[in-house]
Amino acid sequence: MKNEYDIIVVGAGPAGSMAARFAAEQGVSVIMLEKDRDVGYPVRCGEAISRAGVEEFIEPDERWIKAHITKFCLVAPDETEVTLQFDARQEGYVLERRIFDYELAKTAAKAGAQILTRAYVNGLLFDGDKVCGVKYEHQGEQKELKAKIVIAADGVESRVGRWAGLKTHIDFRDMESCTQITAANIPVNDDTLYFYFGKDVAPEGYFWVFPKGDNTANIGLGVSGATGKKKSAKAFLDEFMAKHYPDAPILTYIAGGVPSSVTLDKISAPGIALVGDAARQVNPLSGGGIASGMIGGSIAGKIAAEAIKTNKPGHLLTYDKAWNKRLGKRHAVFNRIKEGIFNFSDEKFNKIARSINKIPYEKRTLGKVFTTALINQPSLLVDVAKVFVV
Amino acid sequence: MEYRQAKTGRLMIDILPDKCDFCGCCVGVCPEDAIELKEAEIFIIDKRCTNCSKCIWSCPVEVIVFNKEGVLR
Structure with missing residues (x-):
């Protein structure tokens, strides 16, 4: 030195x-x-990243790739599930960080x-x-x-x-305070990132279940400081686990903040x-x-x-x-889209999920999802067009 | 009884280190740079704290508490 x-x-x-x-x-x-x-x-x-994001800096290596992701599953508050497949450009990984x-x-x-x-x-x-x-x-x-x-x-x-x-x-409202459990015996598809929306699971944010192979998964959420005033991320996570995976062995329980x-x-x-x-x-x-x-x-x-x-x-x-x-x-631009989406009511999320499910599976793209989500907010549609090939 | 002093008077915010995960959310939102966080050690720099509560709202694991009576030395 x-x-x-x-x-x-x-x-x-x-x-x-x-x-x-x-x-x-x-x-x-x-x-x-x-x-x-x-x-x-x-x-x-949460350890998810796009393949392109990795490849710019390091050769992908199976020693630190726990799952290869080709699908999103968005779960609306009424449990309507929307699955969409990535095109090659958007493929991703869940890492072992x-x-x-x-x-x-x-x-x-x-x-x-x-x-x-x-x-x-x-x-x-x-x-x-x-x-x-x-x-x-x-x-x-x-x-x-x-x-x-x-x-x-x-x-x-x-x-x-x-x-x-x-x-x-x-600003405390922009801090997404997160908790996450890495749990075993979670029966999820190893090629899918799961996102849950709604006031009960993760207001002004989302709840994630990201597979890490061998039926293990990162399960967590972030809530903004505005929500945290009333209910902490830990309280939301404990409720979700009690409801969905009450007996899952917990390998890691961690807290963290995402400046959003x-x-x-x-x-x-x-x-x-x-x-x-x-x-x-x-x-x-x-x-x-x-x-x-x-x-x-x-x-x-x-x-x-x-x-x-x-x-x-x-x-x-x-x-x-x-x-x-x-x-x-x-x-x-992403921040403006976020502000448009995260203030949706549960009913609106449900309605959007049902609209997206009407789009043929092979034609669902991330761009189309956002367009559908923001169909009543023309000003934001321009923003979506800027970042996605719609 | 001796209380810890905040910048604006009596310190009312306390971090419970035994429950803390040392994640840094509170440090990130503190407008006064009043929280010191090492690898597995955390404490409030009393003279900087204004009892604004932002750290409490952003703690994901409920380890920061507000006590109107003040924090004992």
């Missing part, structure tokens, strides 16, 4: 690992600090990045207004480490960004860039953040390394624009 690095990445999730890798690949010195003792554990995630995250971190290491676990970052160093390193605790000792650029991949907490003066705290909003207004400042959940780079409609976090991380890592190599610190600030061009604007 050196006394000083070009880049410090805080957090070793998918976004942090990709930031570290894409920076290190350009020959600058990089260290990634992880507060937990393990990279990739504990997992706080404790292995997946580890492998991603190894690609960063292979590119030349240093990694240190149990390193808890608790402050920043400044040179005037510019961030120039971190304060961290490691094995009971308080230390400092200097760097030209700090990349904050510290997840939903996003404290590193605040210390640099960025407004990162999330548009990307922060500012995700870079002198000497610092934010990536992944810390930058609110989650797809606000699906709540998926693995692929978009890796994309955000890769863009920030690359731009940070360029800024160092060309000795142009201001270049880092072009990251905001690059992110918005690649995904940020799209997420803004």
Whole structure:
């Protein structure tokens, strides 16, 4: 370990690992600090991702793919089921993230990045207004480490960004507070992601059952802080389990937060860039953040390394624009669609499900589903057309 | 009896660490950066807390509680 690095990445999730890798690949010195003792554990995630989202960064590997997904099953409040098959472009996986995250971190290491676990970052160093390193605790000792650029991949907490003066705290209504059980003896199809909607199961969000092979599944939900005021995610999950799988053995019970909003207004400042959940780079409609976090991380890592190599610190600030061009604007559209859909009444969900079931099975696409859902909201139809080939 | 002091007076919010999963929802919504979360250790930085309750509403597992009487030292 050196006394000083070009880049410090805080957090070793998918976004942090990709930031570290894409920076290190350009020959600058990089260290990634992880507060937990393990990279990739504990997992706080439903673990579903599109194949395209994986393939951009790592060769798919059966060691961390637990299920191959080709179908969605949407369950309306009255239990009307709508199944739709993906086209090849939308195929997906359910991951074993404790292995997946580890492998991603190894690609960063292979590119030349240093990694240190149990390193808890608790402050920043400044040179005037510019961030120039971190304060961290490691094995009971308080230390400092200097760097030209700090990349904050510290997840939903996003404290590193605040210390640099960025407004990162999330409105409690936009925080989807989640609980999830990984349970055994769950008889589900291994090729299908199940989504349940309705006021009783998951108001202003959805309830998921994602298969993980061998009749195990991730079963969970997120509720916004507005709902959480009255009833917690845990209470909803316990009710669902009691109703559907009362005797299922529980392998994991985990909590977590998904920042379900548009990307922060500012995700870079002198000497610092934010990536992944810390930058609110989650797809606000699906709540998926693995692929978009890796994309955000890769863009920030690359731009940070360029800024160092060309000795142009201001270049880092072009990251905001690059992110918005690649995904940020799209997420803004997804957020509007989300707001249109998540306020539906149960009756409306039921009606939509029945309408979709009238579309011949082979002609049902995700675009058609959203169009059907939003048929009475013409302004949102334009948004749907923007993101799906309808 | 000695109570813990919040920024705005008596601290009324308490985190029950024994039940906590250390997920970070509360940290993400805290407008005052008043919650410190390590690997498996969590506490309120009393002097920053304003008792706004946002952490309570966003806790998925009900481990943050509000006590009008205040939190004892």
